[in-house]
Amino acid sequence: MLIRRPRRSDVKPSEITSESIYRRRREFMKAAGTIAAGSLLAPQWLFSRTLDDLEQLRDLGELKPSPYSTDESPNSFSDITTYNNFYEYGFGKDDPARHAPGLLRVEPWSVEVTGECEKPGTYAFEDLVKPHRLEERIYRFRCVEAWSMVIPWVGIPMVNVLKRFQPTSRARYVEFVTLMDPEQMPAQRRPSLPWPYREGLRIDEAMHPLSIFAVGVYGKEMPAQNGAPIRLVVPWKYGFKSSKSLVKIRFTEEQPLNTWQQITPEEYGFYANVNPEVDHPRWSQARERRVGSFFRQSTQMFNGYREEVAHLYRGMDLRSREYW
C-alpha cells in the first residue's frame, strides 16, 4: 500500500517555526506544572510537516512522554538537521543536509527481517510503526568525534518491535543495515566505506528500554539527513552505532561485524559504549563539545545513562579492547 504524504525534502533546516512553538509550549507546560512533555506537539495546523502527515500512524496527537527523557535543553532543529554524519552523502557535516533531502526516497519503504526469528519477512514501514504508540525521547547524543547534542526524538521502544518477530533462543545479536542504493546515496559509488553501512547490538542491548527506533525529531517525521524514515538510537553508545535509513534487521548467533570495526579495528570495536576513561587512540574522550555551546563539558560514563545500563556490562573490563 502506498501512502501519499509530502516528501521530506520539503522540510528545510531553516524551517524553525515549529521549534520555537515547541519550545514556548514546553515552557508554558512546565510553568503549568505538567510533566506531559509528550503532549506538547503543537496542534496539527501549526505544522506543515508533522508526523501526523503519516496518515496511517496511530494517535499522533498522543505522543507519549517518557521518564527516560532528559530535561536538558534540546539543540535547535537547525543544529540537529544541518550538522550530521551520514557518509552516504559525503564526509562534510553539511553534506547530508545539502544532498539527502533531494535524493533519498522514503516512500514506499520496507524493512527486511531475517535470521534467527519465527516471523521473518518484509515489513512495510507503515506496518512496522502502526501498531505502536509513538513516544518522545529527549536524549543526549554523543558522537565518538567528541561533539554532542540533545535531541528530541520521536520513536518506538525497539523491544516492542523486535518482540513481534519472535527471536529464537539462538538470537544473541541483532544486525541493522542501512539502504544500499548508489542512485539515492551517491557516495556509495565510491568505496569510501564498505557499503552498506551496518551496525549491531547484543540482543539484551537492543531490548533495553532506552533503545528506540526513531521515526522523527521535534514532532516531525524524520528528516532525510537524520536517517529517514527509520533509524536506531542507542543513547549510551557512540553515535556511530545508530544506523540510519534502516532496511534490514537480522537476528544472529554470532556477533556481527560493524562497519567501523571492519575498517579500523584498532580504533573501533563492537560495543562503543560512551566512556570518558577510554580514549580513542587519536584523541581524548574525557570531554565533549555540545554543538552550539562554546565550552567543552565532561563526558559522562555511558553518556549519563549509567544507572540504566551498567548492569548489562557487569563483569566486563570496559577498558579492554575486547569491549571497546
Ligand SMILES: Nc1nc2c(c(=O)[nH]1)N[C@H]1C(S)=C(S)[C@@H](COP(=O)(O)O)O[C@H]1N2
Ligand atoms: N547509514 C549511516 N548511519 C550512520 C552514519 C553514517 O555515516 N551512515 N553515521 C553515524 C554517526 S558517526 C553518527 S554521529 C550519527 C549521526 O546522526 P545524526 O546526523 O542524526 O546526528 O549517525 C550514525 N549513523
Ligand SMILES: [Mo]
Ligand atoms: Mo559519530
